[in-house]
Amino acid sequence: MSKxxxxxxxxxxxxxxxxxKAIDNLSLEVLEGEFLSIIGPSGCGKSTLLSVIxxxxxxxxxxxxxxxxxxxxxxxxxxxxxxxxxxxxxRNIFSNITLGLEIQGKxxxxxxxxxxxxxxxxGLSSFKNYYPHQLSGGMRQRVALIRTLAIDPDILLLDEPFxxxxxxxxxxxxxxxYKIIKQEGKTALMVTHDISEAxxxxxxxxxxxxxxxxxxxxxxxxxxxxxxTPLKSREAPEFRHYFNAIWKELDIHVE
Amino acid sequence: xxxxxxxxxxxxYLRAVKRRKAAIIIVQILILIxxxxxWELTAKYKIxxxxxxxxxxxxxKFMGKLxxxxxxxxxxxxxxxxTVIGFLLGTIVGTLIAIILWWSxxxxxxxxxxxxxxxxxxxxxxxxxxxxxxxxxKTAIILIxxxxxxxxxxxxxxxxxxxxxxxKIKLLKTFGASKSQILRYVVFxxxxxxxxxxxxxxxxxxxxxxxxxxxxxxxxxxxxxxxxGGQVAQLDMVMLSIIILSIAAYLMYEAxxxxxxxxxxxxx
Numbered sequence: 001m002s003k004x005x006x007x008x009x010x011x012x013x014x015x016x017x018x019x020x021k022a023i024d025n026l027s028l029e030v031l032e033g034e035f036l037s038i039i040g041p042s043g044c045g046k047s048t049l050l051s052v053i054x055x056x057x058x059x060x061x062x063x064x065x066x067x068x069x070x071x072x073x074x075x076x077x078x079x080x081x082x083x084x085x086x087x088x089x090x091r092n093i094f095s096n097i098t099l100g101l102e103i104q105g106k107x108x109x110x111x112x113x114x115x116x117x118x119x120x121x122x123g124l125s126s127f128k129n130y131y132p133h134q135l136s137g138g139m140r141q142r143v144a145l146i147r148t149l150a151i152d153p154d155i156l157l158l159d160e161p162f163x164x165x166x167x168x169x170x171x172x173x174x175x176x177x178y179k180i181i182k183q184e185g186k187t188a189l190m191v192t193h194d195i196s197e198a199x200x201x202x203x204x205x206x207x208x209x210x211x212x213x214x215x216x217x218x219x220x221x222x223x224x225x226x227x228x229t230p231l232k233s234r235e236a237p238e239f240r241h242y243f244n245a246i247w248k249e250l251d252i253h254v255e
Numbered sequence: 256x257x258x259x260x261x262x263x264x265x266x267x268y269l270r271a272v273k274r275r276k277a278a279i280i281i282v283q284i285l286i287l288i289x290x291x292x293x294w295e296l297t298a299k300y301k302i303x304x305x306x307x308x309x310x311x312x313x314x315x316k317f318m319g320k321l322x323x324x325x326x327x328x329x330x331x332x333x334x335x336x337x338t339v340i341g342f343l344l345g346t347i348v349g350t351l352i353a354i355i356l357w358w359s360x361x362x363x364x365x366x367x368x369x370x371x372x373x374x375x376x377x378x379x380x381x382x383x384x385x386x387x388x389x390x391x392x393k394t395a396i397i398l399i400x401x402x403x404x405x406x407x408x409x410x411x412x413x414x415x416x417x418x419x420x421x422x423k424i425k426l427l428k429t430f431g432a433s434k435s436q437i438l439r440y441v442v443f444x445x446x447x448x449x450x451x452x453x454x455x456x457x458x459x460x461x462x463x464x465x466x467x468x469x470x471x472x473x474x475x476x477x478x479x480x481x482x483x484g485g486q487v488a489q490l491d492m493v494m495l496s497i498i499i500l501s502i503a504a505y506l507m508y509e510a511x512x513x514x515x516x517x518x519x520x521x522x523x
Contacts, residue, residue: 073431074430099440105431
């Protein structure tokens with residue numbers, strides 16, 4: 001069943017000097033409960049796409065439909081996770097997590113209990129009175145994910161969520177984030193430029209062209225590993241086939 | 256992470272750090288003592304003319320006289336009161352205007368050249384006009400202090416507002432935050448360090464405004480004592496007032512520094 005439908009989406013940016021077509025007639029469906037990655041060359045309009053899906057600005061043409069409802073403005077059904085964690089330094093971990101609920105006026109006993117149980121489950125409850133600078137980069141990104149999950153979104157949009165982390169932390173955090181998303185049963189749409197990260201985490205990988213972004217191909221990632229996690233996926237024999245295929249598809253030349 | 260079982264080397268290091276800190280404070284105090292002692296002595300032995308530069312002992316005597324007349328704390332109070340009011344008003348009004356300019360980019364762009372001109376204008380030049388408008392009294396003095404700190408506050412607070420990370424604002428927008436929520440939740444709190452450094456500058460500026468104001472109109476206050484002392488060739492009065500003024504300005508600066516620590520607990 002389709003969770004999110006992107007229909008003939010186009011997006012044009014206007015500046016005094018020029019108009020730039022960022023997205024060109026893009027159509028894509030995200031299925032309920034799946035993890036879909038969008039990969040494309042840098043600056044191809046991937047982040048623009050997520051902003052449109054989040055309802056931050058309207059597309060030039062086309063529509064985004066979530067659960068049969070067209071998205072026109074930010075709504076609490078979409079959770080957005082940015083590249084950096086953007087925890088507020090002046091708030092402790094707990095009140096960073098309640099941020100979204102406070103803004104939506106939904107900070108009640110039930111939601112607080114839900115947060116407490118997530119903190120407990122994901123090993124952060126002893127840090128809830130700490131301030132962000134006292135936590136490691138990996139922990140901060142986990143807090144950012146829980147902050148996004150606290151508003152109980154139907155779909156998670158991940159905008160290069162691991163790009164700011166060093167390589168080892170990235171492997172560990174993507175493992176954790178993947179498990180949390182699966183455990184909470186969320187649908188996820190991730191934008192990345194890291195091919196192996198996309199294959200390791202996703203059920204499907206959509207490859208976009210250079211700007212203006214068009215859909216080039218979609219890969220069904222089928223790996224012969226049991227109890228799939230991102231790290232285990234990297235061991236699968238099919239992993240490098242997908243890697244090579246996507247690398248060719250991206251058609252990147254260094255000039 | 257902190258443990259009390261330091262190695263010998265670490266203890267030596269800690270002791271060296273402590274000793275250096277103590278040395279700095281001792282030298283600072285010594286400079287002060289030497290300065291006043293040489294002042295007293297050179298004046299006493301007529302190496303410098305005490306009529307022109309005054310003398311610590313004569314200043315203390317004058318302070319005693321003022322105290323006995325019940326005027327010492329009156330003068331100090333008047334100046335500090337005017338400064339604090341001017342300073343608080345400058346900060347509050349300046350921040351409010353900065354919020355309006357942040358809120359409406361249009362107004363901000365329209366007013367930009369006027370702000371630049373007002374910032375470049377020496378605000379003291381407005382003193383006579385303000386006195387003409389509100390009469391010569393405390394109100395005029397406070398207004399002069401206010402105009403001096405106002406524009407700087409607007410500009411520095413607005414710069415702070417505009418430096419807030421765009422992605423932090425984007426994060427709030429994805430939660431569906433309204434403009435006033437964006438101001439309350441991220442723009443204002445993340446600008447607090449900028450606002451406090453504006454406060455620190457304003458302490459000095461407000462004193463400038465108040466003293467100039469008192470030069471122009473006052474019948475009491477430290478600025479009045481300075482100008483009056485100059486007119487009647489009473490350098491004891493002038494010097495004493497300047498020293499009290501320095502102490503008062505220092506204390507106020509420290510008060511802002513304490514405030515800063517309080518508002519940025521999360522940094523420690």
